[in-house]
Amino acid sequence: MRLLLFVLLAALSAPAGLPVAPLAGAAMAQEAPAAPDYPQWEKDAALAEQVLEQDRASNQALEQLRQRIVDWRARFAAVQSANQQRIETLRSQIAALGAAPAEGQSEAPEIAARRSELNGQLAKLEAPGIAAVEAHSRAEGIIREIDTLIRDRQADALLKLSPSPVNPINWPAGAAVLTQGLKTLWSETVGAWNNPARRTELRNNLPVIILYIAIAGILVLRAPGFIGNMTARLQRSSSMRTRALAATILSLGQVVVPVLGVLLLVMATKATGMTGLRSGELIGALPEAAAAFFLARWLGASVFTGGTTAPIVVERPAEARFHASMLGVAAALEVMRVAFATDVRPPLSQAAQSVWAFPVAVLVAVFLFRLGHLIRRREGTLDTDERAFGARIQKLFGTALVAASVVSPLLGVVGYVAAANALIWPALGTLALVGLVIVLHRFLTDIYLVVSRSGEEGREALVPVLLGFVLALTALPALALIWGARTADLWEAWNRFRGGIVLGETRISPTSFLTLVAVFVMGYLATRLVQGALKYSVLPRTNLDKGVQNALAAGVGYVGIFLAALVSITAAGLDLSSLAIVAGALSVGIGFGLQNIVQNFVSGIILLIERPISEGDMIEVNGQFGIVKGISVRSTWIETFDRTDVIVPNGDLVAGVVTNLTRGNLTGRLILKAGVAYGSDTRRVEAILKEIANAQPLVLVDPAPAVIFTDLGADSLNFEVRAILSDVNFKNVVLSEMNHEIVRRFAEEGIEIPFVQRDIWIRNPEALRGEARAAAAPAPATPAEPAARRTPDPRLIHNDPSEDDPDR
Incomplete structure (x- = not known):
């Protein structure tokens, strides 16, 4: 816990020193080393x-x-x-x-x-x-x-094996530490009281001491509850948009205010003049112990809030908060234990160290074990993949806490007390660090919601997820320190990271990578700006058609992105010549694997250059019929008349058969079929159909529409109207209008529009009449007569006198 507090203070103080390093680096870069x-x-x-x-x-x-x-x-x-x-x-x-001259040659x-x-x-x-x-x-x-x-x-x-702390033989050594320490404290207090100068100092500072103790009592005993009630009331308020931010900031007072009270209490104690060396160390550790306790309690209240939307969902949030507070008590006891054993003369024996350190570690293990069980058992429905993933991570984390709380006491019992402490305390520090990351992530997410003016649904957006990812990466150094890594190890890793990696004869460092990304992004943005200016400002004012305009804009975009990549690589100082052989070898495999993509890419460039189809054309390809809505490098987007989108690879458009109905112009032929009954005046029918076709405004006069008497059908006399439309996009509209007009005119002229008819001939009517007479004879009544024996209706029987004619 002490290490965690040190990391937090270092993180809070780090931004103030950040600008110094770049300035110093710039000054050194200007002067030769x-x-x-x-x-x-x-x-x-x-x-x-x-x-x-x-x-x-x-x-x-x-x-x-x-x-x-x-x-x-x-x-x-x-x-x-x-x-x-x-x-x-x-x-x-x-x-x-x-080149230098070869051996035996001169220049x-x-x-x-x-x-x-x-x-x-x-x-x-x-x-x-x-x-x-x-x-x-x-x-x-x-x-x-x-x-x-x-x-x-x-x-x-x-891995050093110490005397077992559960062995009764070693208990007197631990008890001696406590006894000797208490004697030392008592002797220091008695000695200070017997000193007249110390008593005089106490009487002179008594008003200040009383004031400090009164303020400290209010800050420690009353202020945390008052701040907690204010925070809960603020969270329930619906009138403030920033209530979550204000509540989080206000809740920090539950840690800061009591610690300030403890600092006042320490000042009051030191003002008495009755402290000695051992008591001074013990009293000086009180603020750190108070910070450990109040921080643990605040984290438990902030993380285990209850409900399915809590950062860590547990079945019993109140119990989880209690165990978090108890872990804070254990951490505070460890701080006081270390301070109590500081500067002990003579130094503690191994048996005393084992017995003295083991009980607090066991206390931490007990509460951590129960809290780990609560974290493992998550309640609520896992209706989304994100919640299911979070539940798996939470269960894994809880299992790790339970394992640490079980293994650590066992190691201590055997005698590996150092290993036990190196396991249980980092586990507690990891739990505290995870809680801090969760609270900080929620705070930054609240800031994002306020800035973006979005509701609670904004918590599922991309920005909060990226914030969580960045916070997790930032917490990795602190996690390494908690688990025993040295600061020198972290600086060494950072220096190696800054040095980058070597590819061939090129060293790629984070600085060169950031330079590459920054230059490429600027080039990309500049390319999009020029492309947009051409597409929407310059090219529309030219006489070029829409397809040429799109092709030029797309070409400028591809060239600009290619140049941006080259400039960014050059600006980063990357020499990729040594990778040419590797790239050549990889290109063979990539060529086989991506040949379809490359084919479609080349086909897209051909479409943009030759322009056999353009946006707005009505085409038919692979049985799909629709209007071209967009042409990209890889595929073409076609919208069918069913309002569905069809993505066609460009390779099919270049290598396949494509019917373009509107290429060059919008004219197209309409063929309408009509049939009339036998006996109708065919010349009159032809004249009516011509009048109807000529009356349509989209039908061209030249060439004039034609009416053809096509054939003598089995049921009708068939005609076709063939006309050229000025805009084939309205083909179905013209077809519908002409059909309506044909029905109306044929009805006015008395021309019948036939439909298919069929005559039914019965080959043996006498057999049916015999069955009918037999069915008409009296018969006993039955409950139900089969449907197959009912008498047929004589009106349905057709008697044909020529039924015996073999030619029929």
């Missing part, structure tokens, strides 16, 4: 290697020695890049002279002299860098050796 003192470096390196070989120095001494070597390494790294621009210029000059004396002079200058400029590279490598090796030695010592300390 001073040459390192290599004789002094040789002494320090030899001393470090001797210390490592003897392996007698303490960890603190090794850390100080490591820091000195790290400073040397930073100087060598700065010298490595010195004169880099001048070196590149000299190399370019040498390359401009051409012009002037060129040879100039080449020798430039090579001399180059060697002189490269010498400091080469020496710095060698020294940098040596410093790297020493630092790695120191880190390895410290890690080995830490591992040995964790």
Whole structure:
């Protein structure tokens, strides 16, 4: 918990110091780095290697020695890049002279002299860098050796077997620590009281002491409950849009205000003048212990709020809050225990250390075990994948807490007390860190909701998710510190991250990557700006048709993105020439895997250049009939007359058969079929159909519509009206209007529109009449007569006198 508080204070104080580093870096970049003192470096390196070989120095001494070597390494790294621009210029000059002559060949004396002079200058400029590279490598090796030695010592300390704290033989040693400590406190208090000067100081400061104690009592005992009630009332308020933000900020008073009260209590105690060395250490630890307790209680109240929308959903939120508070009590007891055992003379024995540290660890394990069980058992419906994923993570986290709370006491019972403490306290710190991340994420999400003016549904947006991801990454260093990582390890990892990775002869660092991304984004935005200006301002004022305008705008976009990629790679200083062979090998496999995509891409470029189809054309391809709504590089978007969208790969449009009904013009032919009954005046029918076709405004006069008497059908005399429309898009409208007019005119003229008729001939009517007479005879009444024996209706029987004619 103390480490967690230190991390929080460091995180809060970090922004104030951030601007200093870039300014210092800029100042150093303007000045050439001073040459390192290599004789002094040789002494320090030899001393470090001797210390490592003897392996007698303490960890603190090794850390100080490591820091000195790290400073040397930073100087060598700065010298490595010195004169880099001048070196590149000299190399370019040498390359401009051409290739050096082969053995046995000669070149012009002037060129040879100039080449020798430039090579001399180059060697002189490269010498400091080469020496710095060698020294940098040596410093790297020493630092790695120191880190390895410290890690080995830490591992040995964790696996050290101590006297078992449950063995009664070791209990007197632990009891002696408590007894001796209490005696020391009593003797310090008695000695201070017997000192007349201390009593005089107490009487003089008595009003201030009483005032401090009164204010401290109010701040510690009354203020947290008052602030909690105010926070709950503010959360229930619906009149403020920023109530969630205000409630979170106000709830922090439940931690800050009581700690201030404890600080006043410490000041009151020190103002009495009755404190000694041991009591001063113990009283000085009270603010830290109070901060641990009130922080744990605040986190429990903020995280275990109850309901399905709580950050951590548990079945019994009240019980979870109670166990969180009890863990805070245990953390406060650990702070006071460490302060009580500080500067004990003589130092505590291993048995005393085991017995003295084990009870508090067991207390933490008990409450952490129950809280882990509550976290594992999540209530509520898992109606979405996101909630199901959150439930799995929560169950996994709860299981880890339960496992730590079970394994840690077992290790302590066996005698691995250091390992037990190294497991249970980091587990508690991890729980506190997770709670802090959850609360901070909710606070930042509330800020986003206020800024974006969105409701509670905004919590499911992309920005809150990204905020959670960034917070999780930011918490990783703190998590590493909680679990025993050294600050030097984190700085070493950060330096390696800043150094980047090497691909071929190119080093890709975070700085170069950010430069690449920033330049590409700016180029992309500039390309979109130019593309938009062409598409909506310049090209519409030209005589180019819509297809050419879209093709030019798309071409500008592709060229701009390609140039933006080239410029960004150049600005980042990436040399990808060494990757050409690898890229060539990969291109073969990628070509086979992406051949359809490449085919569609090339087909899209062909469509944009040749423009066999354009937006707004009515086409038919692969049985799909509709209007082209958009042409991209990979596919074409067609909207059918059913108002459905069909995505057609561009390869099908280039390699397949496409019918374009509106290419070049909108004219198209309409064919209408009509039939009349036999006996109608065909010439009159032809004239009526011509009148109807000529009356349509979309039917062209030239060529004039034609009416063709096509055939003598089985049921009708068939005609066709063939007309050319000025806009084929209205083909169905004209067809409907002409059909309406045909029905009306044929009805006025008395022309019958036939329909299919069929005659039914019965081959044996006498058999049916015999069955009818038999059915008409009297018969006994039955409950129900089968339907197949009912008498047929004589009106349905058709008697044909020619039924016996074999030709019929």
